[in-house]
Amino acid sequence: MESEKIVKALKEGRLYEAKGLITKEIDMLSDEELKEVLEVAEEKAREYEDLELYKIVTYYYAEFLGIDKLVEFEEFARKKGFEGLMELADLYDLLGFPEKALETYREILKNERDPEKLGEAYFGIATVHEELQEYDKALEMIKKTIENLEKSTNREKLLRAKIYEGYLIFEAGEKVKAKEKLARLLPEVPRGELKAQIHLAFEEIFEDEENYEAAMQECLYALLEARGTNFFEIAFDSLVDLIWQLMLEDDFEEIYNSMPMFKAAIPEFEGFFEGVRRIALYKDGKIGREDVSEIITKVKDERLASILEFLGEAEL
Template structure:
């Protein structure tokens, strides 16, 4: 909490947004309220719609406080591409997909008239996310290809590769996992040295292997994704993906696969060693290989409230 408040005091909007992404889940409601209120003033003072969007989203989703109309008012008054673009993304995050698409379409018309190619590509990409969400995969690919063409024209190679990963993932969702894996493999040599892209790649492979119930491979991909994602916005995504795989294994009573893999994660991520030891102990207990007293010894070592909640969640998986 102190780290976020310090960033707010320093008026470092980018750092505040980054810290909110990574730290918000460990805060109490009182702490979160204090931080969001101060960050909100900063976002309005700095006219940072991306930070403001994040704050409004957290107010709504975590505290049940509706500030959407205030964001809408700000976007109307500012009347800038960035403010309206972030409002459309807020609608998407809140599940108001039609409102999001309507605003993106209006923005697309405005930016096309102005000839702002990079903004047009950003709109195409975000519209593709919505069409993927509603399982209109062909439309999603069509929009991605339009964005890809613009980024290629602008020489934005990282964006082109990011879209290549996304297109492969949509191809998997369309029921073509082997084609998707081949597409992802084509990106690997171009992504070497780019941890963010490599994390995306491994997360896509993880989804494919999990869908095929190849949990050993899925867990291995989670490990790769986590180690690559450190310091990027994909770390929490990778961690959540791992928890999803462990949860599924617990539901299927495949405790052995869980406890055999946890040392791998503990060694690769020593900062989470106690957590993974706790997961291993729970799996051993569920498999009849440890007693509750042994489990408690490991769980007592975990101090982070969020991680303790996850251990409790995983412990109840089959009940």
């Protein structure tokens, strides 16, 4: 059972692994299993003083079990200075308290002089304004992020901010300018997660333009760049979202014509991609139901199988 694997990792102090497992498997756990996982995770988060794990625990208690542990986390986080306040602001935002998140980020700005930390705080403020669809304010804050990070030695955070700036320009309605900004960053950014972020930004732009073939290709590039990183799950979820959108629009041909390239490039997920292809063929009236059921039963990964069932709307 996945809950046992998570609890084992927590008890053995493998917190980084446990955080990844919790995030990935959260939807597969029953309330009873989740409660057990969160109880152990809270204990270990306090023992190891792991702010990120404690934030995850507090969020999932509220989101999935309706249990409010925010006060306890606030007390814990405020004792940890800058890092604690950053995690607290992020948690406020996750729980739907954007004004409290902004207040906390502004508190950091008053007390910090280090340009890298100031850059992180301005970045956080930009994300809150984006979620509120206040794109002009978000762009203003991301420019302050870049100004501060240019004074620091952390090139990765600077590049991440510049990628986000390109995405915000798209959100503000300037697609041509956004493409130009993101394309200029492609040669600068090293292979891996950051390059995957650029491809996902392009994916959203092309999807918005209803250029679904290009959007599919950008998803593939993002997955290949994110391979071996924690960002792979985000890229994979973006692909699933795009497939679902195409199914809602009855654009089945784009799906089944795209899946062979995913199978070729990422053979370890071949069964899943073949399942998606057959679901699209079935919905387009090209094959029978039994052809779909056959492949779904061969997908042993429980999460991937559940995604296929979701894409098939459980009718298969």
